[in-house]
Amino acid sequence: MKPDGKVVLLGDMNVGKTSLLHRYMERRFQDTVSTVGGAFYLKQWGPHNISIWDTAGREQFHGLGSMYCRGAAAVILTYDVTSLQSMVELEDRFLALTDTASTDCVFAVVGNKADLTDACAFLPEMENKHHFEKPINSFMSTKVKKQVHVDDAIALYKKILKYKMLDEKTAPAGEKMCFETSAKTGYNVDDLFETVFEMVIPVILQQKTEGLPQTVDLNNYKTAKNTPSGCCR
Numbered sequence: 001m002k003p004d005g006k007v008v009l010l011g012d013m014n015v016g017k018t019s020l021l022h023r024y025m026e027r028r029f030q031d032t033v034s035t036v037g038g039a040f041y042l043k044q045w046g047p048h049n050i051s052i053w054d055t056a057g058r059e060q061f062h063g064l065g066s067m068y069c070r071g072a073a074a075v076i077l078t079y080d081v082t083s084l085q086s087m088v089e090l091e092d093r094f095l096a097l098t099d100t101a102s103t104d105c106v107f108a109v110v111g112n113k114a115d116l117t118d119a120c121a122f123l124p125e126m127e128n129k130h131h132f133e134k135p136i137n138s139f140m141s142t143k144v145k146k147q148v149h150v151d152d153a154i155a156l157y158k159k160i161l162k163y164k165m166l167d168e169k170t171a172p173a174g175e176k177m178c179f180e181t182s183a184k185t186g187y188n189v190d191d192l193f194e195t196v197f198e199m200v201i202p203v204i205l206q207q208k209t210e211g212l213p214q215t216v217d218l219n220n221y222k223t224a225k226n227t228p229s230g231c232c233r
């Protein structure tokens, strides 16, 4: 099965990229999921086979090369809502890696671990929150200070559009493409991936007509590395 479109997860180590992917694809959360192992999942979306790429732990050693995002139809930039540093890293370290993504690549900015800071994210999506008589806050065992708010994510999203020279008026709105999630409870996880898949279909169709590289071709790695970034524009 040849994937039609590529979605990549980017972000600092420990923000929960592997857990988010695991929650969406396997419908569960494990406290210790190994990143080493499956490098990507395939998701059937309508007639399309979308590959969703995990970093295989290489972000730890600053080892994510330009080939990771090569030809990506969508990039999910992930931070941890309890870590300002993880948000700073997205701009400082990870945004430049998206230079090799598709020209019309879709961007989403995701603040994970919202269960630690937001009562609404503490319960799984499908549970009826009004069911509880006690305030939900009293169920939360730990309260961790929220360091990054959704407004900060929207500000980053606008910077991304600028960086990619995309028109703020025609690009999807930051309010739509910024999410707060919890891989632990499942909060907003389906919404995130399904929104991204919906937005990615036109990009995939465009890539098909243009015949752009859709997947990482290991044989092309050397050539890719020696070509200046942005050559595909």
Ligand SMILES: Nc1nc2c(ncn2[C@@H]2O[C@H](COP(=O)(O)OP(=O)(O)O)[C@@H](O)[C@H]2O)c(=O)[nH]1
Pocket: 011, 012, 013, 014, 015, 016, 017, 018, 019, 020, 030, 031, 032, 033, 035, 112, 113, 114, 115, 116, 181, 182, 183, 184, 185
């Ligand atoms: N409370 C909480 N912990 C999470 C969540 N997502 C991941 N974690 C934990 O954060 C740690 C790092 O997660 P992992 O998925 O390996 O992050 P990655 O390095 O970005 O792939 C693990 O101990 C996870 O159990 C979440 O939504 N809520």
Ligand SMILES: [Mg+2]
Pocket: 017, 018, 019, 034, 035, 054, 055, 056, 057
């Ligand atoms: Mg991981």
